[in-house]
Amino acid sequence: MSLDLSPMAPPSAPPAGRQAFARAPAAGLDAALLGDITRALAATAADLDARGAFPHANFELLRRHGLLGLTVPREFGGAGASLAEARELVAAVARGEPATALVLVMQLLLTRLLGQPDCRWPASVREKVLRSAVRDGALGNHLRVEPELGTPARGGLPGTVARRTAEGWLISGHKLYTTGIDGLRWLVVWGRTDEAQPRTGPFLVPADAPGLQVRRSWDHLGMRATASDEVLLQDVPIPLDHAADLRPPSDWLARPDPEQQAWMAVLLATLYDAVARNARDWLLDFLRERAPASLGAPLATLPRAQEAVGEIELLLLSSRSQLEAAAAAADAGRPWGAADSGLLKVAVTRNAIAVVELALRQSGNHGLDRANPLQRYHRDVLCGRVHTPQDDSALVAAGRAALQPARG
Secondary structure, three states, X not given: OOOOOOOOOOOOOOOOOHHHOOOOHHHOOOHHHHHHHHHXXXXXXXXXXHHOOOOHHHHHHHHHOOHHHOOOOHHHOOOOOOHHHHHHHHHHHHHHOHHHHHHHHHHHHHHHHHOOOOOOOOHHHHHXXXXXXXXXXXXXXXXXXXXXXXOHHHOOOOOOEEEEOXXXXXXXXXXXXXXXXXXXXXXXXXXXXXXXXXXXXXEEEEOOOOOEEEEXXXXXXXXXXXXXXXXXXXXXXEEHHHEOOOEOHHHHHOOOOHHHHHHHHHHHHHHHHHHHHHHHHHHHHHHHHOOOOOOOOOHHHOHHHHHHHHHHHHHHHHHHHHHHHHHHHHHOOOOOOHHHHHHHHHHHHHHHHHHHHHHHHHHOHHHHOOOOOHHHHHHHHHHHHHOOOOHHHHHHHHHHHHOOOOOO
């Protein structure tokens, strides 16, 4: 199967291939198509990394196949995919180009969240976002991190302020690490009102709204193509109903939704597990093909190389088992608790980093050469540590839960 890389159809036309995914989630995704997507994305991954360029063509490809609305419920025209299906897609995309996969994860999490029956967003607003994802692949993401606040997951009031006007709201603030900003249509901006008793919550801001400026500051070692730049908002106007879910700040400290936490942990961990699997595959080829004259045989024949690969297989098996179990539990309506989901993310991310570092140890200078992708996998996989929940938060939450007094 070859992929159609011609310009995408206009928004009014359904993307080709959508019918392949508009079926029962248990049926799974088309493996041949996912394989072709992986290969197409891998072909330009090194160039995107070198230039730090946003992968517009990759998202055109995903739009064309109707994949950016995969987790949108069927009543809004989406596929209503399970977590297991979403994991299949993220793994295939991450094996090709992980920065694309990170933006995709944020899209899948947002559209899944807005599709839940208990979502408190105004019905017309959530439907607008969901149908735009299905109709023309419109991307969205949360903008939460700030220079002074850091991540809201650690508490504190945001510095981004919404001021009420006769027409709606004016939003002013400064956001960091706005992953995918070059491709987003919807910005879900975490902020607070300027009321005497502030309320906090998400404000839906169109990416083309007046008063919004992108500051080009993203120049990281890893995940370079995510366009995670800064966003400055200066009196950005939005309609009244785009204050999507305002609550007293204490309400947001309540127990997190275990299902949404499970989805986030599984999809983020799947991304970095996929990067580690790329490193494993590169190492296997290297060990089979590299035959030093002093040895007179491929490195793959050495017991120490075999032991190292066995260690890699152990780590990857552990990660796969945990990810499959967590996804199956969530899809069966029995998601792991938030603390366990946090541990899953930490465990799989640590395994992924260990796999790539083992591969580097076996390859020596070859793995660090820019001509080889292993150094890129290493830079990308290290980014897994910074996603919420970070290691310390996840471990403290799990330890606190374990130390609660025993019942009965």
